[in-house]
Amino acid sequence: MEFALFNLMSLNHAQETPEEVMATTIAAVQQAEALGFDATWFAEHHFTSASVCASPLMMAAHCAALTRRIRLGPAVVVLPLHHPLRVVQEVGMLNLLSGGRLNLGIGTGHQPHEFRSFGVNIAARTAILSEAWDILEQGLRTGVVNHSGVHFQIPPTPICIPGTLPPLFLAGGSPELLARAARSGATPLISQGLREAEAALPLKAKAEAGYRAGGFTGRDIPLGIQRYVFVTNDAAEQRAAAEGLLKLARTTLSLRDPVPQRDGVLMRSLPYEGEPSIEWLLERAPIGPAEKVARILAHDMRVLRPSHMSLYMGFSGLPQGQVLAALERLGRDVLPHLRRRQELALAS
Template sequence: MHVPLSSLRLEGDHLDLDFGVFDWLDAQPGVTLRDTYDARLRLVREAERLGFARYHLAEHHATPLGLAPSPAVFLAAAARETSTIRLAATTFITPLYDPLRLVEEIAMLDQLSGGRLEIGVGRGSSPIEAGMFGLDAEAAKARFLRDWPAMLDALRSGRFVRPREGTGVADGGSTAASPPVDLFVRPLQTPHPPLWYPTSNAESIPRLVTEGYHVLFGFGFSSPPLEVMREHATVFLRESAEVDASVAAAGPRRFGMVRHVYVGRDDAEAVETAREALAVHYDSFTHLWRAAGSERFTGPLDDLEDLVDRHLLFVGSAPTVAEQVTHAVRESGVNYVAGAFAWGSLSEQQSARSMQRFAREVMPIVHAGLEHPKVD
């Protein structure tokens, strides 16, 4: 079974499919932290040069999986190194911030980037990391539900009203301890930068449709099957198009997937290199869970070839990866693919070459293939 071309939105004569870069900014064996930051900034510049739409950066704490505990700091550096690529924190874990402080940092970052910021938000996927800040999972959820609406309203209005503790309701400044705050640092984009929400929870999709979010549904080797993604992508893209038509939205909504990518010079080299890199990356991915003695995410990872066969990784030569991506997009119905090109033991040079091959040799084939319906 495949998704008919008619179910994928077209712009003019071209399929409305976009590509971005996703980065955990994970540790690389034998590379210093300073060199890692410098290498990733060069990667962002190269992604811009190659025409990727945006650069997504994850937030993690006290783990080799993520060396950007403050995405805003790294994205501020990236903003001054680039001029066109959009910069998406994916995500700001909002329960870990004072809401006023994060509102001001978001606004400042949007100004520094010339209006290229995009905001991913969430309550965080790791209860272990939340615990480092004195929060359990329920407290993190409650804080997200309480603070994020107030933050979004402040970005729109230029006035921050702190919610009362234990509620999702702003106090309106009725108490001396919490008067409204007029903001003199406002985002460049109005009413606010575009919003992203990463999720694998289908129940959140109706809310994300009505509230104007773009969605990343599933991450790499922990993603749901393509047929599950297709079901939710179809609903999201259809209903968001209806919502956006009524408010004259600036552009199409994105429903995307994140995939680890390695495009090698040939299939054999790609598989060999990716297998070693994935083992290192998975060790970082499971670090906190293993340290906590948790059984979650600590079992052995499936064999690389099995992950590729299940469309959870894109690995191979350029023609092979083009076929993998075309199949995954056609079967899932997504209109956005964010590729992770730097992970595990991949060197800066390997990541850059992989990204170059993807942009120059894979993306054109994917676009061409999707513009012609598959014949069974």
């Protein structure tokens, strides 16, 4: 069981600057390494305040130079928005620069406005990713790319920095991609969102069906889950985190619209039908004292049986000091409890 720190790198309000977001992210990654996290992830999004991280590979490279042990990577490179021949070279470089600490997340993407701005047909994103995946595997494993496909035509091209393919993670729910993930040994990633563990079981079932269709026969598929957490005893911080989490949920839903409603880059917080109340989040979400957060995450682990848990806490809009203090509590008071539970489960 691996525990990772996820970095969406949002602008949570109009007063927050990209410089502040990047500084907090870098400090959080260094702190996560000191606290014993196994890995850290950086998102890729474009053109809105949902994320200032347009290049997760660039962020991973920067943080690799400031750390020594923690694994780093993109969650995910949105492959349909990139030429894979460039990605294969940058992945090779990053794996070398990080001393082999790269985890590679790839995904189809889902935000129509990004595809429109880049001039890519969103309806073809699964097929584009599949071809790009071929090119990544070929280039990293053989040091040469020679590809003739529907979306890419690449003559025999040597790669200066080949290497072994890093551990792969996939964000993309189509059955064909999940079956391929099984054949490649890649770990599917699902976002639990605001769901409690039982409500997320259909997401796992979908991933598992596709993965087993690819030939997997073990007891549990490898599975990465994304969870939003904030560890604090302070009631005001808890409410700020719950309000930030609801805003994040609203933004995430709005980004699926053909044209997201925004002012400049700043996303508007638009209520949606059936959204939870702040009081529900304060009661049910993993926001609050360490004991409560540990109990909820341990329940997630029992029900969903993930192999990888990605934890995100940068949604509160609170100043850097309060965010890093919450991360300290997460690493000091919650992760050891979860690791002990995992050891006991494996021993039983």
